Amino acid sequence: MKIEVIELRHVRMRLCAPFETSFGVELDRDCLILRVDSEGMTGWGECAAGSTPGYSYETTETAWHVLSEFFIPAVLGRQVEEIEDYRCRLGAYKGHNLARAGLEMALWDLLAKVQGKSLAAILGGVVERVPVGVSIGIQQDPDVLVDVVSQYIEAGYRRVKIKIKPGRDVVEVEAVRKSFPDLPLQVDANSAYTLEDVAVFKSLDDQQLLLIEQPLAEDDLIDHSQLQAHLQTPICLDESIISARHARQALEIDACRVVNIKSGRVGGLLEGLAVHDLCYKAGVPVWCGGMLETGIGRAANLALASLPGFTLPGDISASDRYYAEDIAEPRFTLNADSTIDVPTGAGLGVEVVSDALERVTLRREVYKL
Ligand code: OSB
Ligand code: MG
Numbered sequence: 001m002k003i004e005v006i007e008l009r010h011v012r013m014r015l016c017a018p019f020e021t022s023f024g025v026e027l028d029r030d031c032l033i034l035r036v037d038s039e040g041m042t043g044w045g046e047c048a049a050g051s052t053p054g055y056s057y058e059t060t061e062t063a064w065h066v067l068s069e070f071f072i073p074a075v076l077g078r079q080v081e082e083i084e085d086y087r088c089r090l091g092a093y094k095g096h097n098l099a100r101a102g103l104e105m106a107l108w109d110l111l112a113k114v115q116g117k118s119l120a121a122i123l124g125g126v127v128e129r130v131p132v133g134v135s136i137g138i139q140q141d142p143d144v145l146v147d148v149v150s151q152y153i154e155a156g157y158r159r160v161k162i163k164i165k166p167g168r169d170v171v172e173v174e175a176v177r178k179s180f181p182d183l184p185l186q187v188d189a190n191s192a193y194t195l196e197d198v199a200v201f202k203s204l205d206d207q208q209l210l211l212i213e214q215p216l217a218e219d220d221l222i223d224h225s226q227l228q229a230h231l232q233t234p235i236c237l238d239e240s241i242i243s244a245r246h247a248r249q250a251l252e253i254d255a256c257r258v259v260n261i262k263s264g265r266v267g268g269l270l271e272g273l274a275v276h277d278l279c280y281k282a283g284v285p286v287w288c289g290g291m292l293e294t295g296i297g298r299a300a301n302l303a304l305a306s307l308p309g310f311t312l313p314g315d316i317s318a319s320d321r322y323y324a325e326d327i328a329e330p331r332f333t334l335n336a337d338s339t340i341d342v343p344t345g346a347g348l349g350v351e352v353v354s355d356a357l358e359r360v361t362l363r364r365e366v367y368k369l
Helices: 060-075 083-089 097-115 119-123 142-155 170-179 195-204 222-230 244-252 269-282 295-305 354-360
Strands: 005-021 024-038 041-047 129-131 134-136 160-163 185-188 235-237 258-261 286-288 339-341 361-368
Touching (some): 024 060, 024 097, 060 361, 083 097, 083 269, 097 119, 097 295, 119 269, 119 295, 142 170, 160 170, 170 195, 195 222, 222 235, 269 286, 286 295, 354 361
Parallel strands (some): 134 160, 160 185, 258 286
Antiparallel strands (some): 129 339
């Protein structure tokens, strides 16, 4: 298929509640939305780069630059029959995985629609709904946190993740654990600690956590392997796993025992599939991470999470946990068993709502032949 038109948008959407992590507070979520047109068909993609280089070095501005100057010109006017073609076209370029994955998602949507198949079917999904949890940001104090946790449990979430940072960790986890002794609970540090903080993790080790996510630096594997040696609780890596090769090396040195897969972070769904396959063969559980996606990115996450290796609940909450108004329909809702249905329509299986998209667009550019 010849790629005829690519549209790039920078969008900003107000979050239902501020989201605080060890790298900052977000009231709005920025991302890029991509639209690819070919032979009367349209594909949509979402690039998860945010307004600050807090989670990743990429931002909406770096992603805009790399997409408009390099990635879009590499495919515009070219034939793309399969995702490997896209990968080849970008073969000379390094890094910028979030940008790379945004355009790749639009191509997956387009190619799946041409085949009349859902993305989940194309990726090899095996289930119709996937278990999900909720990721809760840092709160004012432990009492407020316990309150927020109970509200999400009330709403039907059966697995909770709480964000931690130095000084806001052991007391918080103990408070939640005391109120909810049997709750499947995990923590995410977003790389805020060093090996000097081993005592913090030894305390958390007694709290029956499902896993401890990304305690140490985003570009580290070695120190994580040292930390894991001190702990019973599995370390799960997020930021540090930017490719299947990183996943292989992390498993080889026991830097983690669980892997969070985000298609954006690894440069696309194709690489996410490779991480999944590797972990699945090794018997290492994986789960689908989230980046506060709009309905577009969330649809892709649900498709990915329907693969057989995703045995732990994903950070894929219902639409109303994130946005009062979304840019795609239908909205995702939580089933009574803390699952969300995997879309079954062709491609991503969601429809973009033009006027909703228009309302949140800050900047738009159209690239044509
Ligand atoms: O580290 O998992 C993370 C959101 C933005 C950036 C990084 C992370 C997160 C979350 C939210 O934890 C997950 C979600 O989308 O619900
Ligand atoms: Mg994380």
